[in-house]
Amino acid sequence: MDIGLIRGIVVEVDTRSDENDKVSGGKMTKIKVETAKGLRDALCYVNLLGQVKIGDEVVLNTTALDLELGSGGFDFVLVNLNNLPQELKGRGHIMKLRYTPLQLKVFSGEEKESILESIKTPVILSELHSMLLPAVFGVYSQDPRLKVGYIMTDGGALPIDYSKAVDFIKQSGYDFSTFTAGHAFGGDNEAVNIYSALALAAKDCDVIIMGMGPGVVGTNSIYGTTAIEVGMGINAVFSLGGRAIVIPRIMIQDRRKRHQGLSHHTITSLKKIALSEAEVVFVNPKWQSLDLSPHKIVIERAPYLDYAALPLKTMGRGFSEETEFFLTAAAAGSFAVKCYKEIG
CATH class of the missing domain: 3.40.50 (Rossmann fold)
Structure with missing residues (x-):
């Protein structure tokens, strides 16, 4: 198994609010990143990794585009080095993406209430x-x-x-x-x-x-x-x-x-x-x-x-x-x- 990773610097952040493209801003932000392999388009999950701005150093997951798969034409930000450390907030003990470098905790419904x-x-x-x-x-x-x-x-x-x-x-x-x-x-x-x-x-x-x-x-x-x-x-x-x-x-x-x-x-x-x-x-x-x-x-x-x-x-x-x-x-x-x- 393999994963494609590369570091880069954010050189452009798409902050437009386009009614026909809900990816711009909000929960996900489109960015352009200058890397050793050239300029790459990427998506950053804001709710997960925090806001991203020009000049931030990020690590991109390039696997899907390296394989020419249909991932929408974007790499994904794995981590924004300028947002570290990133502390846990809120309640919840259930882990998703368990035992991976991206495991995250959620407050699941089963923890909150009877079902x-x-x-x-x-x-x-x-x-x-x-x-x-x-x-x-x-x-x-x-x-x-x-x-x-x-x-x-x-x-x-x-x-x-x-x-x-x-x-x-x-x-x-x-x-x-x-x-x-x-x-x-x-x-x-x-x-x-x-x-x-x-x-x-x-x-x-x-x-x-x-x-x-x-x-x-x-x-x-x-x-x-x-x-x-x-x-x-x-x-x-x-x-x-x-x-x-x-x-x-x-x-x-x-x-x-x-x-x-x-x-x-x-x-x-x-x-x-x-x-x-x-x-x-x-x-x-x-x-x-x-x-x-x-x-x-x-x-x-x-x-x-x-x-x-x-x-x-x-x-x-x-x-x-x-x-x-x-x-x-x-x-x-x-x-x-x-x-x-x-x-x-």
Whole structure:
């Protein structure tokens, strides 16, 4: 195993407040760093490492860009040497990123309060982070008074601050709360695992959406992907007594044949990983004849939304290119509201 590290001096700090780019300022700051390998673009997590300014000496993690992976075109600040020493603040004894140089402590929900032993809440399971926005607004399109809880797993990005979708929802004014489970961190609430996250979220939320943050790991093999956490999520929801609702990954423009139409990752989660029944929401009636037993196929009309006003992107493609993908996620949100009202 390897990690790419380099020291450098901050030569530019982006302090703009651009409504179309929530990465600028706030929870994350874009910077330019002069290094022995030239000028490099980097991101600094302000909540974790403190403010950064021109002239600061920083250490960058360059691993993803050195491998030419899709990490958004940025290195990440590992430490700002000008902010040392950095002392612990606040309560909490639960460690995340345990036994790594970046281990950090959080005050988890399990430390604060008792949690439920069972739940009845409808839980939407999303395979990609790009499903979150349409699913959430699908819920609010049916009842804007509901409280939606988002459990971010550790299958993708670990800091929730990296999510532009979460920022957008937070600024919408609706009742929305976040829970970071496992090694994911930075949510309104912290949880040790997805089971306790579900139990914590169900205490206060009417509808829950659970899925990974930005980014997904894939290896072109049947099980070598974090996307199969959907199947594990179905099992968790069932074991606690909730109602599992799955957003299938349907893509038209993906160049990879295994992801054209219904993704093989969705099929693997449903047929190989899930040990209990879930409801799988589609908007196109053509999927009604699909054999996903023992799971139930639900055909749900996509809710009316101003989709053009939402910053919808998946794998670099927008609403016009992957219409069914986004409509399906929104339909899962509206279907979850029906389930919530059935519960009573």
